[in-house]
Every structure is written in structure tokens, then in C-alpha cells.
Amino acid sequence: MKRLDRRNFLKTTAAAGGMALAAPGIARAAGYPERNINVIIPTREGGGADRNFRAFTSIWKEKLGAEFEPGFFPGASGRVGYEVYMGKNEPDAYSLIFGNMGPEVLNWAMQPPESFDVADYIYFGRVDTDPGCLFVGAESKLQTLDDIIAAGKERKLNVGTSRMAHPASIGLLSLGEVTGAQFNLIPLSGGKNTVAGAVTGEVDFSVLTSGSVIAAGDAVKTLLVFGENRVGEALDNAPSMNDVYGTDLPEMLSSRAFGIHKKAVDDHPDRFEVLTRTFKESFDDPALLEAYVAQKGTPEYLNYGGVEECEAFKQAMLELGAKYKPLLTGA
């Protein structure tokens, strides 16, 4: 056994110290995560986001080696959850937010809070993309897109939407711009009421994310998709708005994604690298699709997106939000 004399001791500690100083990130990231990851969900427990979160994290936790602990903070169209995340959670990469990029970025654009800027957090992991669509009740007099456009040129049509600041609302306003039809957005507070509004005739027709429309079954008929129709017959083979009108509207999506404090990314790039890498690895695992479908997700909507895709979508929503802000806020 080699004796540990003073010279050897100094050599060993110097080498160890040097390694730690030279590669602190690697050393720390190797230990990350040391505890569970808290995830703020700005919607109610038991809803679509909850099911989506559970499906995805059931795979991701294996890759990351840590459990995810959800905390539900519903309210004010997601704003409560974001304020809690930005104001009360440490930017240490141990707390994330699982939001719906489309409506929640729009919500920020309509009424920017004083407490944080939209650039203070970034989305880094998109789980799914569910395009908005236009649909009528099964018994509506307006049964085709042509019917709607013709009627919309004669009178202002009342159109149900989940809430004013919603990607599907922007899709509709764009349709009005392209066709000259007049639409009056009526916020019906939630997907259930938006479907009911179209079915019962409270409004002339509605716009909503397609997942909720598919769930309504035969009670509704989809006429147009503000994005790509990836599910075909489930949305009555409705065409894409860009295909029908030759527009270049970005997909109007309900798109759930994990976000993180910008400061956490800057201060802990190593931890962020672990998060993004393991997030991507989860998508490569075939078990994810099974878990997603088991939680009633539409398999065609499971759609990986990294930092770049999320940022591009966020910016598109901010631009469209600024463009249509007067119509969406009544200002």
C-alpha cells in the first residue's frame, strides 16, 4: 500500500481541486437532479394538461432520474400559475412550468403583468401541437364554409371562442380579413361551453382547439382547421386555412410545453442541458406514445419541439397578439 506522505497529499488534493475548478459544470450536472422537480401547472387538476403532464413525465422521469411533482395553480387564463412560477419559485432548474404556449403567451401579450417579462422564461420542450379549428353544430343552418362566408358578408356572425386571447380567435380574425366576412367573437369561458354554444345555437358557430372538438363527436361538424389537419376524418376531413385561402398563417395551436426561468438557463447551463437532452430522449422512447394514448391523447398531436421551435412559436404569438390586440381587448 502506498504511503500518503505530504508530497503525495498535496499532489492529490491539487489535482482534485484543479479538476473541480476546471470542470465545475460537469461535476455539478453529474449530480443533477439531486431532488424532485417541481412543476407548476397553471390549470386545474384532472384536466387535459394534467393528463398530458402525467403521460409525459411517466417516461421523462426515467430518463432524468427524478420524480416530477405537479402543483396546480389555475386562474385568470393561466396568469396565476405564471405569476406563482415567476414570483415564488427559485430559478435553480428544480422548478419548471408546464403551460399551454398559444393561449398563455397571448394572454401575456394582451395584459402584460408588471411582475415579469415574457422573456424572463423560455419554453424548451414542446409535447404536443393541437391546431385550432372552426366548427358548427350538427343542426346549424351553416353547414359549409361557403355558407359561413356568405352569411358573414350579410350580417356580423356571432362566433363562440373559449376566450378572447386564444389562437383560434386569431385564426378567425385572419379568416375575416381574408374573406371580408364579419365576425363578432363571443368568449364562452372554456371548451365545454364553446362546444355547447355552437351545438345549441347560442352562437352561429365556434372556434376551438381541435382536441375538444374531436371529443364532441357527431354533435359538431368541423369546416376549417387553422393549421394542418393531421387526423383527417376525426375532423371531418376539414381543409387547412392556408390551403383554402393561400394564406401563410402560422399554425394556431394549443401547444403544451415545459418552460423554465431564463435565469436558471443562464446560471445553470449544465442543468438545462440535462433537461433538454433527457426531454428529447423521452420522445425517442416508443413507450411515450403508449402513455400518451393511454391518457386519451390524440397520437397525431404528439409532436416534439425544442427551444428553437418553441421560441419561434412564442414570437409568432406575440406578433399576432400585438396585431390583433385592439380586437381582442376592446381597447
Added chain:
Amino acid sequence: MGETATILTEVFFQTLNYWWVIVPTIFLGLIVGGIPGFSAANTIIILMPLTLAMDLETGIVFMVSLYCSARMGAGIPAILVNIPGTAGAAATPLDGYPMAKAGKGQQALSISFVASCIGGLLTTLIALATMPILARVGFYMHSVEMIVVMLFGISLIASIAAQDMLKGLIAGFFGLMIGSIGTDVVYATPRGTMGFLELYDGVPLIPALVGLFAVSEAFIIIEKRVIISEDAEPKHPNWQDTIEGAVTALKRWWHIIWTSIIGLAIGVVPGAGASIASFVAYQQSRTYSKTPERYGTGHPEGLIAPESANNGVTSGTLVPLLVLGIPGGATAAIMLVVMQFHGVSFGPALFENQPKVGYGMFMAMAVSYLIMFLTILPLSRYMSHVTTIPTIYLAPLIISFTLVGGFVPREYMFDMYLALAFGVIGYIARRTGYHVAAILIGVILGPLLERYFLLALKKSDGDVFVLFSSTLGNILWVALFMSLILPVFFNWRRNRRSAEVPAE
């Protein structure tokens, strides 16, 4: 028709075979319904892994019987200790609690159980028989019509205020003002939130409910030895009181029928709920009563009306779910998720493709009410003991339960403080002669009225004449006008008759 009858009979007996699921679920429902903040909806969410693991039939029976029994359970603490378990039971204590204080808690529970079971069972059968027609109600009851329905409920403030109009109206308007806190329904602009994020979605109902009723009541009863009045004769619970209550309710069978039908009609409108139905039924019951002055003092009809109506809502919410695929309320929405998991497709094709599922839900409801009638009624004898527990133990228990109840729905500590704040407001209101029920009606119905009103205005681009733009709406306006005028007329006629009787 013959085929449908065969299916119904078959499904009925199949459902009876699930008694072993129904009986324990009824007791679970009574507990979760009775604890403020818990409800059938969040219990099904909590137990979702279990529900999803069950086969479809067992899952339906479990969810439906939990839904019915939770609705009934919410009335128990409302009667005994003035704590409505849910907003749907908010009108129950108006006459239920005065009965309990007068030493008639057992009779009150018995009346509540009979009215709930018969109201629920009857409306289930009506819903089953008239489903295609009922499903159309939602096609006619839009925002304009719902404004008038809301006004029926809100006009109850004026009735409550009858004894002291100024204080009653102040309390009602105070409630409406509190109800307008939060973001507006059109542009989501925050109003009156005082910077509290927790108020962005409005004042949460359960903390307001338990604070105004229960916490303030705990402050009041702590000044007494027991809940029941000192001049009331404390009695040992006995079967006779249970039977007396049941007979009292059964004698008013017609009252049960028409108030439960109000609940059914409101329940089938997507988005409307038990809180609206129970206040509207109470208001209508009082309007057309020969003894309106007895309402609020422990009048059986004032207890029958909200309990029959809120159980009528239970069957009503299933109609748009099954026929149109649109859940009528929160619990129905969660049922939809669970049943879609099992591959059930709701909507017009359901009764063609899976008739046993469609009829099975109603049969599960009917059988649950039947079994509840047999199992719960005898319990009133034991439950009424609560009113004789010394307040030194009861008041802290009430406050603990209500604070937990305030916390549960959103899990915000803020909501516990809010319940306490409402408790103080309720206590001051009671001590100064302002009616807490008038405040609560404003808090519960105010936001709903505002929502329908703003939607109607938005649809008409701000034209207020939209309020008189529909035939059904105009009929309802006339009915509302009549229900406001008739009590005055009846009162005038009664006074005239009594004046005509020569004094002896």
C-alpha cells in the same frame, strides 16, 4: 318501444346487482358531500385511477351513485350546523337550520331525504321518458333567457329583505358587489382584486359560503351551550320524529314534484347548475305559498324546494351529456372523460350504438335514489345528535372543517383566510340585522347574471333591447313580473280579508 322497455328492464335488474357498489358509495358520497369543499367531481378526480380500472358498468354505477349521494349529503350539515357543503345546498339552511335550532333537526333531515330521493327519482324517470324533448331545452335557453332565470333567483333578496327592506337590499347589493370582483368575462380585465392574484377568477364560492354561513354561525353558537334554542325541548332521537318528517314531506308531494321539475329544467341547460336551481325553486315556492311569512323560520316547504330542485338538477345534467355530448355540469364533465376512456361516444348516436350505456346511467341514478331512500332515512335519527353536542366542542370543529373545506377546492392558503374574513363579515351582519343569505345570493348569482348579461350585450353589439328579443325570454319576463307582483297582491287580499273579519 317494446325493445326499449326490454332494455330498460334488463338494465334495471343489472343495476340492482351492483348494490354492493352502490351502498358503500352512498356513504362515501354523504361524507364528501357533507364536507365543504369536497364534491362528487373532485372525489371522482381523486379516485380516477380506481374509476378507470373498473369495468364500464361498475364505473358508471359508482360515479352516478356518488353524484346523487354527494348532492344529498351537502344538505346534512346545511341543516344541522348551517354549513352548506356545496353552493347547490346554499338555500337549504334558510329553513333547514331554523328547524334544527328549534329541536326539529331529525324531522328536517327526514324531510330533506324524502324530498331529495323522491325529487331525484321522479326527475330521473321524467328525464328518461322525455329525453329527446328535454335535450332541446338548451337550444332555447340562451344568454337572454338565462338572465331572466337569474333574476328569479336574485329577486329572492327582495323577499328576504321584506322585514327590513333597507338592510336587506344593502346586504344584497353588498353581495352583488363582492360577486363582481375578478376579471370580466369578455376581456378578462381585473376588477376589484386589490392586487390579489387569487381573486382574478372571482371570489371563490366555497370560502364565501362556509365563511358567511358556518364560521359566523360558529361565532354565534359559541355564545350558547348547544345549537338548539334553550326554549326548544331537547328530545332523545326517536323513530317517531323520522316518521313525522317523512309524512310531512310526503303530504307535500305536489310541492316536491314541481320544485324538482324546476331543478330538472335548469339542470338540462349546459352551464346552469344546482345553486341557481335551488334559489329559483325557493323563490318560486315562497311566491306561490299561502304562508310566505313562514319562510325563513323553519317552514318545511322552504326546505323541500331547494332539496328537490338540486336533486332534480342531478338527473338534468345527464341529459345534454348523453343526448348531445355536452356535459351539463362539472361532475358530468368528469364522467364524460372517464367514459370516453372506456370508448363510449356520446351524442345522438349513443342510444343507437350503446343503448345500455345511455339507459344504464339513468337506471343507476334511479336505483341509487331507491337504495338511498331505504338506507339514509333511518340515519336521520342518529345524525340529529349533532345539534345536542355542546358548542364548546362543536364550534371549533365547525371552524376546523370549514377552513379545511375552504382550502380544498384550490389548495390556496389565501382561501382559508378568506373564509375567516367572510366569517367576520357574516358575524357582523348577523349581529346588526343584515341577512347573510341576501349577501350570499349576490355572491353566488351575481357573477352568473353578469356573465349572461355581458354575453347578451356582446352578441347584440351593445343593444340593450336584446333582452326582449326572444319569445321565450319575453314569456319569462312576464312570469318574472307576475312572480314579483303576485305576492304583493296575495298579501293585499289577505290583509283585506282579515280586515273584513269582525273582531270578536
